[in-house]
Amino acid sequence: MSSIKGPAPSPTKLDGSSLRVAIVHSRWNKEVIDALVTGTIAKLKEHGVKEHNIIVQSVPGSYELPLACSKVISGSRVQAGATATDLLGGLSFGTNTPRSSTPALGSSSSTAVASMPSQPVDAVIAIGVLIKGSTMHFEYICESVSHGLMRVTIDTGVPVIFGVLTALTDEQALERAGIGRGGNKGHNHGEDWASAAVEMASSSRRWTEGKF
Ligand code: RBF
Numbered sequence: 001m002s003s004i005k006g007p008a009p010s011p012t013k014l015d016g017s018s019l020r021v022a023i024v025h026s027r028w029n030k031e032v033i034d035a036l037v038t039g040t041i042a043k044l045k046e047h048g049v050k051e052h053n054i055i056v057q058s059v060p061g062s063y064e065l066p067l068a069c070s071k072v073i074s075g076s077r078v079q080a081g082a083t084a085t086d087l088l089g090g091l092s093f094g095t096n097t098p099r100s101s102t103p104a105l106g107s108s109s110s111t112a113v114a115s116m117p118s119q120p121v122d123a124v125i126a127i128g129v130l131i132k133g134s135t136m137h138f139e140y141i142c143e144s145v146s147h148g149l150m151r152v153t154i155d156t157g158v159p160v161i162f163g164v165l166t167a168l169t170d171e172q173a174l175e176r177a178g179i180g181r182g183g184n185k186g187h188n189h190g191e192d193w194a195s196a197a198v199e200m201a202s203s204s205r206r207w208t209e210g211k212f
Pocket of ligand 1: 028060063132133137141
């Protein structure tokens with residue numbers, strides 16, 4: 001029997017070509033995390049998000065996700081502000097460049113400015129994998145992380161996508177990353193999180209401009 005679960009497609013075509021998106025992921029349960037991050041990045045690119053507009057940062061465990069998301073959002077705003085100042089003829093420090101294009105120290109400020117990100121992040125995808133153990137840690141971390149991420153998204157006004165799996169077994173976690181070991185490979189939820197990020201970033205921009 002087919003399932004009725006899962007998201008309906010977006011009512012509008014998703015276009016991520018002008019968006020900057022951060023992925024913040026934990027490193028606990030790495031095999032599952034790696035599959036989810038890979039699925040997320042592939043889907044972001046499918047929606048047109050440019051590689052240089054995808055930031056990937058990691059934290060030790062899921063408990064660290066809310067603070068990291070908050071810092072990435074505020075840091076990207078500082079970065080964008082610095083770029084705007086540079087373009088207006090202010091000082092260029094030649095830092096904060098994307099991973100792949102860090103200019104050598106002493107390179108001309110115009111080169112540095114051209115390669116610096118000029119916009120804050122439009123959405124953050126927080127990815128973690130919590131698997132229930134024999135103590136109460138699972139419950140406490142799940143509760144704190146979900147509340148923490150909700151607080152960050154409301155406080156900053158930036159969509160924070162809840163990419164945290166809260167699985168009762170290893171197999172459940174593997175299946176939700178599309179790498180199930182039994183008969184059922186499952187589905188990679190990272191793809192859905194990427195679509196949610198592009199949709200929420202685009203809608204938030206539109207709503208902020210009072211366009212409904
Ligand atoms: N972090 C996760 O992302 N997933 C887990 O399943 C997970 N289980 C944990 C179980 C125990 C007993 C402890 C002590 C930590 C666990 N963490 C897990 C790490 C947690 O999110 C955090 O990184 C650490 O507690 C340090 O603040």
